[in-house]
Amino acid sequence: MRACFTSMLLVAVAGVAHAQASESASHLDTVLQQGELAVCTTGDYKPYTFHTADGQYEGIDIEMAQSLAQSLGVKLQWVPTTWKTLMTDFTAGKCDIAMGGISVTLERQKKAFFSNTLDVDGKIPLVRCEDESKYQTIEQINQADVRLIEPQGGTNEAFARAHLPAAKLDFHDNKTIFQQLLDKKADVMITDASEALYQQKRLPGLCAVNPSRAMQYGEKAYLLPRDDVSWKAYVDQWLHLSKATGAYQKVVGEWLAVPGE
Template identity: 35%
Template structure:
């Protein structure tokens, strides 16, 4: 009878262990971090092909806090949510903006850094694009990277503009520089970085984000992993985010 009793409770514990993703995650000494690698200065590859940026440093710091090794997994903006749901990684870290849709499907951390949408343009024409109204014109060519909040903004608000969908997140900047597009609407963080990278060629047109676009960046975990979420939020509350942001000249 005792054997049957222990066997019964053993089965219950086994089923509970399979169902409880938090316990399964805690047994691993590796934290898989999904990132796009195309969003400087948050997550990008340098000229030598090394993955770096604000989110990469943050992930490494998180790994030390959790006493886990970090394994970076490449994803993309169009497939980010699908890849996380498919368990290709444990947490998504990068230029991820808080949205109600993401909050519905995933667990989102507390705020990492503030942000908002602005227009990036060629410097000589910056006076032409100081407002959303001046951009939302049939003569204005707006290039957008696919799969994220930039695309949602452009396709929901710039209904009069000529919208050009780029193949990836690198193309819009070269299109602006080569006069194949007039405006890119993107995050203030990325726009300021690109304006410094292309000093005197690319400029941020609006000094404050477009109305209704003030937002903040978060990290994203599956709905099942409350334990990881709590640990990340605890770490965010303790870590010196500002110093890492300053290293990458993030000043939103």
């Protein structure tokens, strides 16, 4: 009887040890063991992430995701998401990291970690150049006759709702939203200075308003699972070395210098 009890006890202890080992396995270990890095990205935010007509992804953070996967010696899996569903998809465990011009916010920080900061950015207006003088301030934009257009679910919409409640807010696909401005179907888009400057180069007729004087301070980073310090430490170190060697700056420079269609 005693021998049977001892045997059962050993099995139970082994089970607990196995469970604890599983719980303590880091996200880094899981990625390495599975040989795959799952990346959530919206594919609609040039110059960071864009899903092309032939089904490929391109952009600053797409190239950085490829670099991260290479550093790990694993293959990449793209996980399509939207700005509206980003946090839901991420916290559901659909991906190991989210990349693609993601702004740091305290609301997102409540549910996830962020990597070290990539760049400082901020919200500014993007308008037709002929109307640039009309939309210099929040007061000028926050008017009932101003047609504001944004992609749904991200920090652009959040800014519009918080600071521009009087303007008429409409939503549009972020891939073609800029043409809406050129076609005079909307007046103003509030977006990050980096995107506004990129679209200004890409689409003659659009102007980034006061890109060095943002209406709201912002930072960009990569989204990581909460409470996994070792995975964050690896991503942060990879990012640090990418910047220290100039690899990150080279990728950014290539995209911002010669915008692609």
